[in-house]
Amino acid sequence: MTRIQDVAQLAQVSTATASRALSRPQQVAAETRERVLEAARQLGYQPNVLARSLRQGETRTLGLIVADILNPFHALLAKGVQDTAERHGYSAFLFNSDEDPQKERRALETLRGQQPQGVLIVPTSGAGRNLQTLPGLPVVELDRVSGQPNPTVTVDNLDGAMAATRHLTGLGHTRIGMVVGQQDITTATERHTGFRQALRAAGVPYDPALVRPGHHREDDGYRAALDLLSLPAAERPTALFVGNNEMTVGAVLAARELGLRIPEDLSIVGFDDSRWAQTMWPPLTVVSQPAYELGVLACDHLVGLLTRRGGVPSASLPLPATGPPAPAPARLQLPTQLIVRRSTAPPPATILPAPPAADPA
Amino acid sequence: MTRIQDVAQLAQVSTATASRALSRPQQVAAETRERVLEAARQLGYQPNVLARSLRQGETRTLGLIVADILNPFHALLAKGVQDTAERHGYSAFLFNSDEDPQKERRALETLRGQQPQGVLIVPTSGAGRNLQTLPGLPVVELDRVSGQPNPTVTVDNLDGAMAATRHLTGLGHTRIGMVVGQQDITTATERHTGFRQALRAAGVPYDPALVRPGHHREDDGYRAALDLLSLPAAERPTALFVGNNEMTVGAVLAARELGLRIPEDLSIVGFDDSRWAQTMWPPLTVVSQPAYELGVLACDHLVGLLTRRGGVPSASLPLPATGPPAPAPARLQLPTQLIVRRSTAPPPATILPAPPAADPA
């Protein structure tokens, strides 16, 4: 690799001048500047950011840890972050925790070695502990919250879940099942709470027997839905609210397998929109989340934090006794949107003794 | 951040000894080693990889550029690469070209500053030129090939397309349409060629009027399919072979919009399996590709290359006149697999004057 020394030599200047010509052009005589730029072009010079970062004490690098890059929601969120980081002149390094606190810990350690100036994270259930290994490093939590005093960028899960539930009660459903996510992840509990509150507001009793837990995977949704939909006809829910996109796929497959027509026999509302939700048949009614914007907002906020605190994070100066107290960490929240498609309808008028025959998958 | 100096100080040794105790433990007296390790633990020391890389001249870093992280095929491939890189003790930095040669160029430049030891890339159509800006850096091309003399890891697109086409001719189809991808991307041309060859082998004439180009996006598939399926009934294809996963979504939506039943009125085969293909109704017959394994294989190969050439890429020594000639770049190829589901069936027995009425989306 060509070094700045090579450029300097070819342009007949010192490395200092070469460096200046490249990064503070106006500090250098026009003619010299041209020589250096030409030399750099000719040699295909690209500065070694490692050396630069080491010298400047800032890497212009961010860490990004998502829980599951194969989930389109997280992929889109990651894209929002990376695009935004680039706009601000940062690079965002992407890691995957696969929803596993152990892997998250390893990712954070690896990341720490890279000296990022800040970290964006979709925290796993173990993030509380893991994040304490990063003292002095600005962290923004995305989508969920770990309980640590970090800024968070989330969507209004409570409101989204309420809107979904209200939609179902509004159609006349009174036996509504829910497939909830892991109870140690905030999005899951918030959606569960929203579900209960909306039921209460509609005067529909909350029946714990109609609520099944899952771990966010398609298969969990499948099993939970199969379970709920196999109840005797008089107890079986006429509508299902599913807590995330993956589990919704499973729930739809379960309904299909049982020969239940959507929405005639069963209404389904999913949380988080997706290509699949739009193109399955019938298209799915969902609570959509602005995934890309979530990433953009989180990254903008983090960069803002870095800019304000002035580049070099000085963990060595814990808290200057004087000066204004640090402001409380921001809690940014984006709205969700209920998109009514064709998977929801009023409940069947009469209780059918058995599911109607249909083509079993 | 705590430096190795802090560790050394706490353990009462020189930084040299501290460094050795951490990375070459057996070179240090047991007792000293313990002191250092304990000090490191206590301080939560994490080496600054920037400084280490700068000193050692190797970063243990790889670059990975995919064309579209939102496409599950690329996401899975990226995961295969990243998991494998980690297993080998490397970190893979992920970038997105969004299928845009300009963006690819910027990604490569940014990457180059990070001093990666090798690059894995799903090349865009402009990659030939772009890759020439990386002299002396090992590159492995993934999924497609740019024409540069780099090792490539691809799937057998020709065979996959032939299997798909043979499946359709075997069912009795003689008017088979194809939606092909960009003709400057090798996967697209290979699949096109496989289609033609299989038609020929089956004695079915190739009709250019039934072939429509697209640019890999859902919308392209939609338009191309709408076009083909709007032909007069006697000319309209009874089966469609679609060149990638995104365009297949569009094609299915087009068929649905025209009220064509799958597979009764129209058979569809897609290239590349996906969650969507498995869970749409009817489940889609596809040529599946081992995306994750593709990433694994490519990364294994790249790391093997690095290990053999011994770490430090010396672009300064172009070609030692003596010694064995460099072996030709490897061309690794993985098989595809035709998965027959329920979107394919024999063609309608009689030519219907018009598409049967159905529920329009």
Place this chain on the structure above:
DNA sequence: TTGAAAGCGCTAACAT
């Protein structure tokens, strides 16, 4: 077995 010292490539004082 350990320590002293040099140097990776770059930039920012400081000096001219």
Place this chain on the structure above:
DNA sequence: ATGTTAGCGCTTTCAA
């Protein structure tokens, strides 16, 4: 406006 020099944190000779 330009050059000289020191030093970011680390590893690795070389010497003891």
